[in-house]
Amino acid sequence: MENIQSPIQNNSITVCGKICSSFTLSHRVYAENFYSFFIENKRLSDAVDILPVTISERLLLNECFMPDDYVEITGQIRSYNNNDGVRTHLVLSVFVKNIRHLECGDDATNDVMLDGYICKTPVYRTTPFGREIADILLAVNRAYGKSDYIPAICWGRNAKFVSAMDVGANITIFGRMQSRNYQKKLESGESITKTAYEVSASKLEQKA
Numbered sequence: 001m002e003n004i005q006s007p008i009q010n011n012s013i014t015v016c017g018k019i020c021s022s023f024t025l026s027h028r029v030y031a032e033n034f035y036s037f038f039i040e041n042k043r044l045s046d047a048v049d050i051l052p053v054t055i056s057e058r059l060l061l062n063e064c065f066m067p068d069d070y071v072e073i074t075g076q077i078r079s080y081n082n083n084d085g086v087r088t089h090l091v092l093s094v095f096v097k098n099i100r101h102l103e104c105g106d107d108a109t110n111d112v113m114l115d116g117y118i119c120k121t122p123v124y125r126t127t128p129f130g131r132e133i134a135d136i137l138l139a140v141n142r143a144y145g146k147s148d149y150i151p152a153i154c155w156g157r158n159a160k161f162v163s164a165m166d167v168g169a170n171i172t173i174f175g176r177m178q179s180r181n182y183q184k185k186l187e188s189g190e191s192i193t194k195t196a197y198e199v200s201a202s203k204l205e206q207k208a
Helices: 156-163
Strands: 011-019 024-029 032-042 048-056 070-083 088-101 110-118 123-126 132-141 147-155 170-185 191-206
Touching (some): 070 147, 088 147, 123 156, 132 156, 147 156
Antiparallel strands (some): 011 032, 024 032, 032 048, 110 132
16 A cells, blocks of 8 residues: 655644635636635734735635635645845745634634744843743744744743743744734834734643
């Protein structure tokens, strides 16, 4: 019997929410069109994350999805580099493996699992209120020798724990994908609002 290698199980996300944009053509690969849209996901605190999504046209053939529809998406977090002519930016997106309609209002689920390698020295800091935070960049392997580079933020004891790790450490994190608005100052002196995407880790394990 032929030995068929199982796909890598190191990157998964399940997120529910409301489609809050139209579908626009993102890119085309080998005659297959991929579309992008945004989904609105609520936290338990009632704060709202607006997350970018990428989907193949082949998942849209048999069912119609429209703005204001509530959906459940399962897939992976993917990254790519976008060059705006001045500098290169890391862009994240939820890459859809499966999508289905939900009843209206069922939009709280946001579960992420990533198994990867720390590829930059963790940045540890404390807030003015004494809360511990650590920023990490995780390289998560994909098939065909590719990797996704996913920023994550750890809190409290997890922040202290990961801050002592070296580049190359293999860790598994569980949490949620979130959006965060921030102000970026331009050379002209103007400030514009930008959105960053990251995984907020609620649980972290170091692998041997």
